[in-house]
Amino acid sequence: MSALLTVEDLRVTFPTRTGIIEAVRGVSFTLGRERLGIVGESGSGKSQTGRAIMGLTPEHGVITAKRLDFNGIDLLKASKAERRALRGKRIAMVLQDPKYSLNPVMTIGRQIVETLRAHEPVSKAEARRRALDMLAAVQIRDPERVFDLYPHEVSGGMGQRVMIAMMLVAGPELLIADEPTSALDVTVQLEVLAILNRLVAERGMGLIFISHDLRLVSSFCDRVIVMYAGRIVEELPAARLAEAEHPYTRGLLNCMPEIGADRHPLPVLERKAEWKE
């Protein structure tokens, strides 16, 4: 399997008035055409890892890596224009809340068409047709109607499907989904995941699924990386999550209430300083 993305010793730091904050401290992994989950709590650096790959680290952040390679392209050396050409076209990202990630003053259809036409020289009619096809592919029943709606006129679940449609319309090879379903109800969550699952499989994309929900990630991905304080503490096949060895992973799994399990009080995660090493 040829690697789609190779990350070696990725570090993201932010200089602040009170000193340097190391958000990501030496993360390495390779991704093929598979579903990789990155799990961790707030501040673990999981989102910053995704953003660094996407090229969305805030201006003052400093990214260093031994290698950051996407399909033979060195992302560290790529110019802004080159990154821009990649972003949206070959690497796409779905964010947490469609309420904030869609443009509120533009119709859904126009936003999808804009994405497509930014990357491909297609006619307006062709772009519209492909946008409608894409809306249908994310199981929106009446694409023609939704095409002309504004983001506030659709529900959260539909907004997230629109977001996925917009991200997939240019046919990316790598999709980074940062908490794509955390803002949604559980039942809607599963519908959106099923759509994402099918499209990723059909199109042979690589997927990085970033989430705080260890169980959800393991039920969805092939492989899971667990991050703590900017580092990878454990990497394992999703199916073997129950065999996780690192105390942090075990702690995360354990501390969630379960239906039918009578555990009072819940086991609490004891954070140890040596996990940061």
Added chain:
Amino acid sequence: MTPALAIDGLRVAFDDFVAVEDVSLSVAPGESFGLVGESGSGKSTLLRAVAGLAPVTGGTIAIGGKVLGDRRDKAFYRTVQMVFQDPYGSLHPRQTVDRLLLEPLAIHGFDDTESRIVRALDEVGLGAGFRFRYSHQLSGGQRQRVAIARALILEPSILLLDEPTSALDASVQAEVLNLLEQLRAARGLTFVMVSHDLAVVTHMCDRLMVMQNGRAVEQLTAADLAARRVTQDYTRGLLAASEGFRRTA
């Protein structure tokens, strides 16, 4: 025994929009009762109606056998307090923890405020070191502890919890849930807890009610739910969804 909270045929409407329709429930003193449902099911609105934050347009709410009027008096808030979902939004950004905790004491004319504030912080596992901090200097879990301290400082008997842990990380959620259980046991509190997370509600509550589109779908005990003894398809769907994603292909 008089129920701590009895709701009969409650209806909450905002102009033409009916958020809660014909919901009845009864919570015994010392019981922990859960409300589950998706966004828009009316579960939070029901809780807010009890707290006097949403208009009651039909039916009655009784606390300790006494039917509430349109306005909540001071005595009501000595009995019933609420903890909100978002610890970032529910604390005054320009008040220190000390000031935040003093406010309810001042309103209700308590003396010995000093010792009460120290004790309240102690009970929620925050030391005196947190007393003069602002909320932005606290983590999400610490903020929620302050919100719980603020609710409990008046020594209420009923605590309304609106998604108290959904904005928190799993490990912090466990700590806050443990704290709530421990406080309930120590003080004999009655809980009414809203959550979209079935696992959290079954962990915390003895009985629960499933809501959908402003109406009650069914009421059942946590044990029934754990044993999958549910009668409604909607509840079954929620249960299946809470078990995570299943690949069909």
